[in-house]
Amino acid sequence: MRLKTQLVVAAVLLAPLVGFALYMWLVLSWSYSEGERAGILQKFSRKGWICKTYEGELAMSIVPGVTPTIWDFSVRDDAVVTQINEALGKRVVLHYKEHRGIPTNCFGDTNYFVHSVRVAE
Numbered sequence: 001m002r003l004k005t006q007l008v009v010a011a012v013l014l015a016p017l018v019g020f021a022l023y024m025w026l027v028l029s030w031s032y033s034e035g036e037r038a039g040i041l042q043k044f045s046r047k048g049w050i051c052k053t054y055e056g057e058l059a060m061s062i063v064p065g066v067t068p069t070i071w072d073f074s075v076r077d078d079a080v081v082t083q084i085n086e087a088l089g090k091r092v093v094l095h096y097k098e099h100r101g102i103p104t105n106c107f108g109d110t111n112y113f114v115h116s117v118r119v120a121e
Contacts (some may be wrong), residue, residue, distance in 0.1 A: 031099055
């Protein structure tokens with residue numbers, strides 16, 4: 001009888017952890033949307049108190065002379081971080097995936113994660 005009680009207690013304690021792990025795997029591996037944004041890389045930095053993440057800003061301007069729209073994004077891949085640092089100040093096309101429902105900002109401050117960078121000539 002004692003072993004059965006211990007198994008029930010273990011199952012009750014582990015079930016939320018397993019559920020949370022499955023949820024995190026789902027939201028990080030399955031994207032809500034995917035696309036490309038073009039503009040000038042304006043800012044890129046590594047920030048955060050505990051969870052250091054790479055965050056950037058893309059200035060998207062449709063008409064010259066008009067105030068650009070700023071699009072914030074996050075980067076998780078070190079190879080992409082290198083490409084972005086080399087392209088700062090240039091006109092680029094960023095391919096991104098949007099992941100909604102991430103309960104913490106330890107993966108990035110935004111829902112938009114850039115996966116590749118192409119410098120537009």
